[in-house]
Amino acid sequence: EQQNQNKIPQATAKRLPLYYRFLNNLNHQGKKRVSSKELSEAVKVDSATIRRDFSYFGALGKKGYGYNVEYLLGFFRKTLDQDELTEVALIGVGNLGTAFLNYNFMKNNNTKIVVAFDKSSHKSGSEVGGIPVYNIGELENRLNGVRVAILTVPASEAQHITDRLVAHGIEGILNFTPARIAVPSHVRVHHIDLAVELQSLVYFLKHYPMKDQET
Template sequence: MKPEPPKVPRIPQATTKRLPLYYRFLQSFNNAGQTRVSSQELSEAMKIDSATIRRDFSHFGALGKKGYGYDVANLLEFFRHTLDQDEASNVALVGVGSLGSAFLKYNFQKNHNTKIVIAFDNKAPVEGKLMSDIPVFNPSVMEEKLAEYGVEIVIFTIPSRSAQEVADRLSKTPIKGILNFAPIRLVVPDHIRVQSIDLSVELQTLIYLIRNELA
């Protein structure tokens, strides 16, 4: 029987977003044969100040020892369970345009516990077709296929004009989360968590930071 992920206290969202990064860099240290690592070494590798790293880790209790640092294997195991890396999550993609097609080709297969198993697009036939070895169906059969493929998470790469309508349909299904690339704030019931990524906002933020650093 797979062990339960460790129960952790409520932590800040900014810390939550860094957890997969810690796991990725710890994998790199482990693959290089390094047995222990300091917060300073993590800081230099990740370009995150060491105080932030220590503060993030403090939310989970005593993960390291003063004067020793962190045991790489133990820390990697801890974050593997915390992020539930042993349990794969089936993902569906809605919208196979330029961005959606890129997701299908990448498909999170390396060092991730998620995999796109199905996609939906208005131009796809009801009976489905293969794109990058992923079955793509017409959205008219979305609810049926989500249940058939055991999907927990859905990625939206669709226009904002149709995003809320699709979200309304998904609210009546057992899905748990939406990764939303549509530039719209989705309204969903409490059992669905939404993570929105507005590429135009991210780009504007980057431009602002660059210009103010050079000012």
């Protein structure tokens, strides 16, 4: 299974959750087949790319007949570990962190924040959104083998916290701070800077306006 996944190009792997969400909706609607054209319009990926992606999944779509929704869902579930719950830790229970704790990720996929940490003494020792918040001093004792972390601390704290997380076995970090963090090569960091993303959206709106949709 691991070997199979390694054969999928990274760019294709990044589109998997997108495909997965859309196919899941189709499945709920009782649809059995989907064409690459339908998919393309829904997920905004050109149909040649979709056909190439799907060939890696072993899904063969016949012209005008489309792909088998159930088969694809089964494949995605396995590949995305949808059958397995991935536990996540959250560091920094400020405005953004609190929103994440209250947001139910489980609705769409099998990741769950199971533990949170903050340095503030009036935030720790309580629960937010049903998830226990511990003092950051207890990080090492309370991680309990969790391998994925969400960082919502101030930028100035990001590297220091990252070092402690990595030292305790964290393998993936979703970094919401504006700080660029350094990690050893076995650790994967995905960086989401909301301010930069918004700015970029506004820039694109201004300089590359969307054409009116045909049809």
